[in-house]
Every structure is written in structure tokens, then in C-alpha cells.
Amino acid sequence: MNRLSIILPAKNEAQALLNLLPRLREAQPDAEIIVVDDGSTDTTREVCAHAGVTCLSSPYSMGNGAAIKRGARAASGDLLVFMDGDGQHDPADIARLLEALAQGYDMAIGARDWSSQAGVGRGVANTLYNWLATRMTGHQVADLTSGFRAVRAEKFREFLYLLPNGFSYPTTSTMAFFRSAYPVVYVPIKAAQRVGKSHIKPLRDGVRFLLIIFKIATLYSPLKLFVPTSVAFFLAGCANYAATFLSQGRLTNGSTMLWSAAVVVFLIGLVSEQITALMYRRND
Template identity: 85%
Template sequence: MNRLSIILPAKNEAPALAVLLPRLRAAQPEAEIIVVDDGSIDDTRSVCKGSGVECLSSPYSMGNGAAIKRGARAATGDILVFMDGDGQHDPADVARLLDQLNRGYDMVVGARDWGSQAGVGRGLANTLYNWLATRMTGHPVLDLTSGFRAVRADKFREFLHLLPNGFSYPTTSTMAFFRSAYPVAYVPIKAAQRIGKSHIKPLRDGVRFLLIIFKIATLYSPLKLFVPASVVFFLMGCVNYAWTFIHEGRLTNMSTLLWSAAVIVFLIGLVSEQITALTYRRDQ
């Protein structure tokens, strides 16, 4: 029988953990539960001790992704379940994820509905990510950024070197699994209102969300993003040339610049494709 490890990254989430950990222990009494304390200055450690849960503490904050990596390295289970430590995820849903995992999948993600999104802006951004990831991979991606997921430990640890220390570990791990042909499934869930204050900051994380879009492409198949962009530049150059030739009877620098941009963007995509292939190559 596979041993289960449940990993919860947490930063100043003591009030939420005080409610969540007893429920989680009741739902999964045999599981190894690890709280990765990301430099908390509240009572996170004492709450974990009172609940009989292992707590890995960091002297300062390293990021959500760093906490995930630390927890994955320390876990002894064959199956890893990642949950947010803010009380959004229902411990009862762990069993649903595990049931789907046992049907032959290597990763099962808890997919939030629209009502579970943290605001309209976040909901629209996640909808865009899901659409782009679906187009890139050719597989339905129902929730690219969900932090509630069950994975096979050996498969997940293959990609620890790719995971960022920040908040985008779900995007990275999902695209890495698709790229490596590890089957991914989705289970609908409802996320509750978080307990406490969110660590998301609109300005900083708005830039992060834009970077995620490029990460989606570069983690799977860069040419699928760069080739259409190259074609757009080429067509713009052709349109500009046709307009200036008809009206002025000459070739302008703008047309030449757009065609040059098309070639450069295509070459960047070609090089990125080779780098991506090398990133996923494993020594036998």
C-alpha cells in the first residue's frame, strides 16, 4: 500500500492551521503531515506541535515554491498531496484526488469553479492561463494555478530543479508533467474563503501573472508561441510594404524592420525549443 504524505506550505497561517490540521488528521489518520513554515513570525510552530504535526521551519521567508520543494524532499510517502495552509481546501477532498490518482494518473489537480476564484481579476487571469495551456498542450487544462494536487512522488521529484521559489510552482509542475507525457487529471472542488490576509499583492503579482504566460510556452513548446508571433510580424511587414508601394512606390525601412523581427522571433523560438528539450533530457 502506498504511503501518503500531505505537505502544507504556510507563512503566518497559525489561525487557519489550528482549524485545518485536526480536520486533516481526522480525514487522513494514517498520512504523514508536514507543515513547511516559510519564515512565520506567528504561532505556526506551536500550533503544529499541539496537533502532533511535523513542522519544517525556515529562519526567513524563501517563497511558496521553496516551501514546496523542501516538503517534497523531506516527505517519505510514495504519494504527495499539496494543500494551501490558509484553510481554502477541504480535507475531505483529499480522498477524491487519491481515488482519481489510483485510476492510472500521475497528477490529479483540484480544479476550482468560478465561485472559488479570489476576485474577478484572478478569475479572468486563470481563465486565460487555462485556455493558453490547453492550446499549447492539446489537453484540457481546467485549473493551471491550483495549489491543491496529488502527485506520485518519484515523478514530481524529477522536476524539483525546474520549480521556482515563488508562487508559480503549480504552473511549472503541470506543464512539466504534460511535456514528459505523465497523465494529468482534474477533479472539481470548491475552495472556501481563506482565513487571514492574502499574501498576494496586485502590482507585484500582476507582473508575475504576465510572466506565467511566457512560462507556459517555454515549459512546453516555445515554437507554438514564437511561430505565430513571427508570422504576425511577417504579415505586418507585407501589409506595410503593399501600402507604401501602392501609395509611394517604394520599400520602406518599417517593412524591412518587421520582416527582420519575424526572422529574429522565429530563431529565438527555435533556440528556445532546443533549450527546452535539453531541460527535460535525463541521463540514463
Template identity: 80%
Template structure:
């Protein structure tokens, strides 16, 4: 049987870890449990020591994604389990997610229901991300941003260099798996209300999540993003030409600039597509 490594990124989550760690140890006594302390200033280290759990501390906060990367490197198990340390994810769901790997998948993601979303705004944003990712991949993406996932360790480590240090590691890893034709499945879960205060800042992270939309496209197939934009510039150029031709009987600089922009955007997309292909090239 493959050994589990349960990786928990945590920043000042001591209050939630008090209940989470003993339950994890009870349900998975043979698993390796790693709490990746992201520069916590609370009693996270003491809680881990009391529960007999490995705590790997960073000297300062590097971000949720950075904690995930450090955990993936330190883990010794063949199967990695990523879950939040704020009490939202139920340890009892781990066995159900791991079991799905036996169906031939490389990664199983815990898909939250609408009731489990942290507010209407977050729910609407996640719905938009899921729709866009589904359009890009041609597959049903039930929860693009879920941090509760089970994955084969050797597959996940192929993409560590792509993962950001911030909160969008779930998006990046999911799109990387789809791009590389690795099997991804979704298992319904119910997320509880987090313990303590969220680390997400609405204004700052709202802008960051907006950038995720563009990142989704560029991670999977840049031409699917650049081609429509290029085509739009060409249409605007022709529309402007038709207007100026009938009004002034000549071609204006505006149309020429729009057509030029269309060509430039298309070429940027073409180069991006080649760079993306090189990024996902296997060396093993």
C-alpha cells in the same frame, strides 16, 4: 498501500492550522504531515507542536514554491499531497483525489469552481490561464493555478529544479507533466474562503501573473508562441512594402527591419524549442 505525505506550505497561517491539522490527523492517521513554515512570525510552530505535526521552518521567507520544494525533498511517502495552509482546501477531498491515481494518472489536481474563485478579477485571470494552457497542450486544463494536488512523488521530483520559489509552482508543474507525457486529471472541489489575510499583492502579483502567460507557452512549446509573432512581423513587412511601393515606388528600411525581426524571432523560437527539449530529457 502507498504512504501519503501531506505537504502544507505556511506563512503566518497559525489561525487556520489550529483547525486544519487535527482534522488531517483524524482523517489520515497514518499519513506523514509536513508543515513547511516559510519564515512565519506568528504561532505556527507552536500550533504544529500541539498537533504533533512536523514543522520544518525556514530562517526567512523564501516563497510558496520554495516551501513546496523543501517539502518534496523532505517527504518520505510515495504519494505527495499538496494543500494550502489557509483553510481553503477540505481535507475530506484528499481521499477522492488519491483514488483517481489508481486510474493510471500521475497527478490529480483539485479544480475549483467559479464560485470558489477569490474575486471576479482572479476568476477571470484563471479562466484566461486555463484557456491558454488548453490551447497549448491540446488537453482540457480545468484549473492551472490550483495549489491542491496529489502526485506520485518520484514523478514530481523530476521537475523540482524547474519550479520557481514564488507562487507559480502549480503552473510550472502542470505544464512540465503535460510536456513529459505524464497523465494529469482534474477532480472538482469547492474551496472555502481563506482564514486571515491573503499574501497576494494585486499590483505586484498582477504583473507576475501576466508573465505566467508567456511562461506557459515557453514551458510547453516555445515555437507555438514565437511562430505567430514571427509570422506577424512578416505580414507587417509585406503590408508596409505594398504601401510604400504604391506611394513611393521603392522598398523602404521599415519593411526590411520587420522581415529581419520576423527571422530573428523565428530563430529565437527554434533555439528555445531545442533548449526546452533538453530541459525535459530524462536521465533515468
């Protein structure tokens, strides 16, 4: 019988936890529940104590990913379930994720539909991430940024050193599982509106999410990003050469620089591919 640990990163989520923790205990009475308090200034610790669950507290905020790593290290279960502490995820769906693991998958992810997205902007961004990740991996990615997932503990801990301290741990862990040929499945879920105020800032995190797009590529297969970019530089150089040759009858510095950029980008891609292979070698 596999022991289950449920890990909830939380920063000032006392209001949501007040309702969520009793529902979690009712849905999974035998599970170990760990709330990782990421420097909260509200009554998160008191709520956890009243509910009788473990609370790991940080003296200051280290980030969502850091909370996930701390919880994964502290958990005693063979199976880990990660879910947000803001009340969006339904504890009843945990059983469906665990059922998928029982079928042989190493990671089961709760995939939100369009109606569960937090606004049109977030929905469009997540759709873009899912499309890009699908193209990069060759696997259907239904919800790349979902924080609601069940995993086998020993497999997840292999990648703790890769996980960032910030918000993109779902992206990193999903791509790492795909890259290491650990089977991943998506389970459709409905997510409720969060309780309280989101910690995501549109301007700051818009730039951060843009960087996630490049991270998706470099985590999985860098050449799939660098080769098309190199080809684009090469073709731009050819087009510039054709235009200047027809108009001036000579090769200009602009064409030479574009061709040089194509070579440099391609070589960077080769080096990045080797680095990526080394990152995963111990798990292949």
C-alpha cells in the same frame, strides 16, 4: 500499501492551521503531515507542535515554491498531497484525489469552479490561463494555478529543479507533467474562503501572473508562441511594403526591419524549442 505525505506551505497561517490540522489528522490518520513554515512570525510552530505534526521552519521567507520543494524533499511518502495552509481546501477531498491516482494517473489536481475563485479579477485571470494552457498543450486544463494536488513522489521529484521559488509552482509542475507524457486528471472541488489575509498583491502579482502566460508557452512548446509572433512581424512588413510601394514606389527601412524581426523571432523560437527538449530529455 503506498505511504502518504501531506505537505502544507504556510506563512503566518497559525489561525487557519489551528482548525485545519486536526481535520487533516481525522481525514487521513495514517498520513505524514509536514507544515513548511516559510519564515512565519506568528505562532505557526507552536500550533504544529501542539497538533503533533512535523514543522520545517525557515529563518526567512523563501517563497511558496521553495516551501513546496523543501517539503517534497523531506517527505517519506510514495504519494504526496500538496494543499494550502490557509484553510481553503477540504481535507475530505484528499481521498478523491488519491482515488484518481489509484486509477493510473500520476497527478490529480483539485479544480475550483467559478464560485470558488477569490474575486472576479482572479477568476478572469485563471480562466485566461486555463484557456491558454489548453491551447498550448492540446489537453483540457481546468485549473492551471490550483495548489491542491496529489502526485506520485518519484515523478514529482524529477522536476524539482524546474520549480521556481515563487508562486507559480502549480503552473510549472502541471506543464512539466504534460510535456513528459505523465497522465494528469482534474477533480472538481469547492474551495472555501481563506482564513486571514492573502499574500498576493494585485499590482505586483498582476505583472507576475502576466509573465506566467509567457512561461506557459516557453515551458511546453516555445514554437507555438514564437511562430505566430514571427508571422505577425512578417505580415506587418508585407503590409508596410504594400502601403509604401503604392504611395512612394519604393521599399522602406520599416519593412526591412519588420521582416528581419520575423526571422530573428523565428530563430529564437527554434533555439528555445531545442533548450526545452534538453530540459525534459532525461524524463522522456
